[in-house]
Amino acid sequence: MWGLKLPSDTPIVLAVFGIQALPSNNAGTLIEAFDTLISPHAPSIENLEQNDPVATRLWLSYWPSRASFDEWWSSPPVASFWSSLPDDAGVYREIMTVPPGRTQHGTNVLKQHNGMAKLGVFEDIGDKSGYWGCYYDRMADVTRERRNEFRSSTETRPARVSALAGTPANLHRGRVTINDLPENIAFVVEGQDHSLIQSKEKEYWMEHFDQPVTNWIRDLVDAGPQAGILETRLCYDPSKGLYRSPKAQPPALNYNRKVQLFYFQDFEAMEKIGRENKGHIKLRREFLQSYGPGGAMGELPGKLCLWVEASLLKASEIEAEYVGCVEGTGFMGLSWE
Numbered sequence: 001m002w003g004l005k006l007p008s009d010t011p012i013v014l015a016v017f018g019i020q021a022l023p024s025n026n027a028g029t030l031i032e033a034f035d036t037l038i039s040p041h042a043p044s045i046e047n048l049e050q051n052d053p054v055a056t057r058l059w060l061s062y063w064p065s066r067a068s069f070d071e072w073w074s075s076p077p078v079a080s081f082w083s084s085l086p087d088d089a090g091v092y093r094e095i096m097t098v099p100p101g102r103t104q105h106g107t108n109v110l111k112q113h114n115g116m117a118k119l120g121v122f123e124d125i126g127d128k129s130g131y132w133g134c135y136y137d138r139m140a141d142v143t144r145e146r147r148n149e150f151r152s153s154t155e156t157r158p159a160r161v162s163a164l165a166g167t168p169a170n171l172h173r174g175r176v177t178i179n180d181l182p183e184n185i186a187f188v189v190e191g192q193d194h195s196l197i198q199s200k201e202k203e204y205w206m207e208h209f210d211q212p213v214t215n216w217i218r219d220l221v222d223a224g225p226q227a228g229i230l231e232t233r234l235c236y237d238p239s240k241g242l243y244r245s246p247k248a249q250p251p252a253l254n255y256n257r258k259v260q261l262f263y264f265q266d267f268e269a270m271e272k273i274g275r276e277n278k279g280h281i282k283l284r285r286e287f288l289q290s291y292g293p294g295g296a297m298g299e300l301p302g303k304l305c306l307w308v309e310a311s312l313l314k315a316s317e318i319e320a321e322y323v324g325c326v327e328g329t330g331f332m333g334l335s336w337e
Helices: 027-038 066-073 076-083 115-119 144-150 199-208 210-223 267-276 278-291
Strands: 002-005 012-020 044-050 056-063 091-098 103-107 121-124 171-178 185-193 229-236 257-264 305-313 318-326
Touching (some): 002 115, 012 115, 027 076, 056 066, 056 229, 091 305, 185 267, 210 229, 257 267, 267 278, 267 305
Antiparallel strands (some): 002 103, 091 318, 171 318, 185 305
């Protein structure tokens, strides 16, 4: 298992941008315009799509410092694009400034650089893998003595406003900026890439893991805010093609390369559901056995690439703005009252 060593004194930026396909906007034109602005400048981007509840084009972008992000964000073309969005644009941003001591990236494949891996160098984390609490142990700032400091600042679970069909009547027109989030939200990225697996591994995966993984992700989506899962987005990269039947559900998991984005109320909420979900416990145990040293899949060439990123965020480190989005989009749809 490989982790990531980032420069120790420079916070990185994770920026999620989304453009919803709505009857009220010309999503294709907006997507093309924004992609032209961001793609040449962000050091690392996951180009993703989301089908449910609203078809959305997403950019999960990674920046080596706040200064590098701000230089791009304040440049005249980008500033003009954002300031000129109409009140029914269907565009949002969620910007996270993350100290290197409160984030981690783990992967099973050394040769691929996904997500924030392009911002640092790999290091062996075999001694910090496969047990509960290992994500904490990969974060320099979250020592065992300080972990209580990183629990949610509220015990209240929020209610979610349902995201409705993308019609003009269900849009929240205008700009909504979220300023009242609790402390210590955990942003988690889970990625899987089946593009390089060969027939033997694919057969083994489909027989042993495909349905349990699907069930686990469905459980996370269904659990919702009452379980501390504030937002889930099942995304995929259509350019990488399909690895299973396009009729399988949910469709986002049918692609070779897919990424799930989760906002948890804190790490405790994430670990609690992982410990209590019987399907996940079995899946986790059997995966570690199969893909670990001496396991049936441990030494195969090519192989499935997995990566997971987890970041602990203070309220002041999250900026969220929604411009003419469907009601219930992202943090706009949460209420702690």
